[in-house]
Amino acid sequence: MKLYDGGRAPNPRRARIFLAEKGIDVPLVPIDMGAMGHRSAEVTERNPIQRLPVLELDDGTVITESVAICRYFEELYPEPALFGRGALGKALVEMWQRRVELHLLACVAAAFRHIHPAMIEWEVPQIPEWGEANKPKALAFLDILDKHLENNAFIAGGDYSIADITGLVAIDFFKPARIQMPDHVTHVKRWHEAVSSRPSAKA
Amino acid sequence: MKLYDGGRAPNPRRARIFLAEKGIDVPLVPIDMGAMGHRSAEVTERNPIQRLPVLELDDGTVITESVAICRYFEELYPEPALFGRGALGKALVEMWQRRVELHLLACVAAAFRHIHPAMIEWEVPQIPEWGEANKPKALAFLDILDKHLENNAFIAGGDYSIADITGLVAIDFFKPARIQMPDHVTHVKRWHEAVSSRPSAKA
Numbered sequence: 001m002k003l004y005d006g007g008r009a010p011n012p013r014r015a016r017i018f019l020a021e022k023g024i025d026v027p028l029v030p031i032d033m034g035a036m037g038h039r040s041a042e043v044t045e046r047n048p049i050q051r052l053p054v055l056e057l058d059d060g061t062v063i064t065e066s067v068a069i070c071r072y073f074e075e076l077y078p079e080p081a082l083f084g085r086g087a088l089g090k091a092l093v094e095m096w097q098r099r100v101e102l103h104l105l106a107c108v109a110a111a112f113r114h115i116h117p118a119m120i121e122w123e124v125p126q127i128p129e130w131g132e133a134n135k136p137k138a139l140a141f142l143d144i145l146d147k148h149l150e151n152n153a154f155i156a157g158g159d160y161s162i163a164d165i166t167g168l169v170a171i172d173f174f175k176p177a178r179i180q181m182p183d184h185v186t187h188v189k190r191w192h193e194a195v196s197s198r199p200s201a202k203a
Numbered sequence: 204m205k206l207y208d209g210g211r212a213p214n215p216r217r218a219r220i221f222l223a224e225k226g227i228d229v230p231l232v233p234i235d236m237g238a239m240g241h242r243s244a245e246v247t248e249r250n251p252i253q254r255l256p257v258l259e260l261d262d263g264t265v266i267t268e269s270v271a272i273c274r275y276f277e278e279l280y281p282e283p284a285l286f287g288r289g290a291l292g293k294a295l296v297e298m299w300q301r302r303v304e305l306h307l308l309a310c311v312a313a314a315f316r317h318i319h320p321a322m323i324e325w326e327v328p329q330i331p332e333w334g335e336a337n338k339p340k341a342l343a344f345l346d347i348l349d350k351h352l353e354n355n356a357f358i359a360g361g362d363y364s365i366a367d368i369t370g371l372v373a374i375d376f377f378k379p380a381r382i383q384m385p386d387h388v389t390h391v392k393r394w395h396e397a398v399s400s401r402p403s404a405k406a
Contacts, residue, residue, distance in 0.1 A: 048347045049306060061291065068298035075290035087278035088264065095271035103252060130333040144251045 003069070004029045004043060006052030010105060010169040011066040013203070015053045017165045018070040020200035022077055026055075036121070067097070070162055082162045089157075096156040096163035104145070105170035107138035112177035135179050142185050149187035153194075160195070168195045206272070207232045207246060209255030213308060213372040214269040216406070218256045220368045221273040223403035225280055229258075239324070270300070273365055285365045292360075299359040299366035307348070308373035310341035315380040338382050345388050352390035356397075363398070371398045 003019075005028040006012035019026055031037040031052055039050050047054045047064045055063040055072070063069050074083045084093035113123040114131030145167070149155070155163040171192055174181055181189075195201060206222075208231040209215035222229055234240040234255055242253050250257045250267045258266040258275065266272050277286045287296035316326040317334030348370070352358070358366040374395055377384055384392075398404060 048350075049302060049344075057291075063291075063294050063298055065298045065301040068294045068301060071297045072290050072294035075293055087275050088260075088266075090278055091266050091271045091275035094274045095266055095268045098268040098271060099252060125332070125336055127330065127333050127336060129328070130330050133328055133330060141252075147251075 001055060001057045002027045002029050004031050004046065004052055004054040004056070006031055006033045006038060009033055009052065010109065010173050011051070012053045013169050013172075014066040014165050015055075015069050016203035017168070017200045018066075018082060018162060019073065020203035021080065021082060021160070021165075021198075022073055024073055024077060067101075067162070070165075080160075082160070082165075084156065084159075084161060093156045093161045093163055097161070097166055099141075100145070100155060100163055100166045100170060103141040104138055105166055105173070107134040107141070108170050108173045108177045108179060110134040111138065111179060112173065115178065116176065135177075138174075138179060139182065142182070142188060146185040146188045149191045154191070160198075164191075164195050168192070168201065172196075204258060204260045205230045205232050207234050207249065207255055207257040207259070209234055209236045209241060212236055212255065213312065213376050214254070215256045216372050216375075217269040217368050218258075218272050219406035220371070220403045221269075221285060221365065222276065223406040224283065224285060224363070224368075224401075225276055227276055227280060270304075270365070283363075285363070285368075287359065287362075287364060296359045296364045296366055300364070300369055302344075303348070303358060303366055303369045303373060306344040307341055308369055308376070310337040310344070311373050311376045311380045311382060313337040314341065314382060315376065318381070319379065338380075341377075341382060342385065345385070345391060349388040349391045352394045357394070363401075367394075367398050371395070371404060375399075 003015065003026045005016065007030065031043060033052065037043065038052050043052065043054060044050055046056060046062045049064065051064065053066055053069060055069045063072055071083065074081070084090040111131045111134045113119045114127050120126055145155070152158070154160050155167050171181070206218065206229045208219065210233065234246060236255065240246065241255050246255065246257060247253055249259060249265045252267065254267065256269055256272060258272045266275055274286065277284070287293040314334045314337045316322045317329050318331050323329055348358070355361070357363050358370050374384070
């Protein structure tokens with residue numbers, strides 16, 4: 001199998017961190033998204049939605065969407081469990097993974113895509129007003145997350161999970177999205193230091 | 204347990220259709236979203252993100268996010284499987300569920316929230332230009348889906364799944380979002396008739 005990878009963008013990084021946490025080595029096919037490689041024929045014939053990452057199995061079957069790729073490996077290699085354990089545990093990981101994705105990562109991505117000059121060919125039409133509107137949305141969710149992390153080591157509770165991976169790539173994207181991390185979210189900062197210090201964060 | 208329900212909005216309906224497909228009966232607590240009931244103290248203390256549906260278990264544990272609620276019931280009552288079977292089957296359901304959610308339902312919802320006059324208190328700031336930009340995005344995905352459904356009975360392949368539920372609520376929301384269903388997507392129309400004729404569609 002091989003993983004068509006998109007470098008520093010949040011979703012490709014999400015899949016790489018997940019694989020590093022699982023200790024799974026998948027050959028990468030680097031795609032230069034800066035040169036619009038995600039819209040090349042090579043990627044488009046595998047993923048008509050033209051997004052990365054894309055996992056291609058040996059029989060040619062394609063799995064796209066970073067979380068779907070992660071779930072494939074979770075099912076094949078259940079340990080360490082990164083999607084939770086038991087009905088309630090799995091539901092709470094899904095809940096937090098979705099909260100962080102929809103109310104943090106999506107907002108940070110929208111701020112980046114709709115404001116950053118480098119994104120003018122990617123996001124058509126670029127609507128800076130929508131990009132700006134997403135910054136306070138991201139910060140409002142950060143306050144909810146901060147309160148939650150006061151009593152939880154990790155985003156979905158006591159154990160590291162895919163929700164932490166989504167949170168990490170979202171917060172590390174504040175800088176290109178030009179969102180300033182507020183000083184008062186001390187629990188988010190403690191958590192961010194902890195997840196950033198894991199070897200997988202370098203993936 | 205009880206399910207705080209939001210009536211005709213797509214996400215509450217997603218959970219109700221899922222439960223109907225599973226044959227599970229959960230007492231509903233109706234919340235009037237038209238009267239901003241999702242921002243009441245009753246909902247906010249259970250879900251600080253102020254979205255519906257919200258599942259409350261008998262011990263007070265809260266699960267939010269419609270897909271997380273569905274996954275909870277999938278784990279408790281695996282049949283009929285609505286999140287797929289086996290590593291590849293589960294990954295492909297996740298892939299299609301996410302594709303339909305991110306590239307169809309999210310676009311339809313954005314068109315509705317950013318253009319419809321009734322949404323002016325919900326979506327602050329309302330940015331009609333962003334709402335309009337989402338209509339061609341939804342239609343572009345519909346073409347991809349149409350091509351896929353030419354060779355597949357259901358969205359994730361041969362079996363009905365949560366991806367079909369997300370697709371159904373998205374397409375039924377075209378009307379309030381004032382998006383015209385194009386004539387040429389004949390496979391989407393055949394699929395839409397099939398999923399609409401299931402008893403669960405009335406949930």
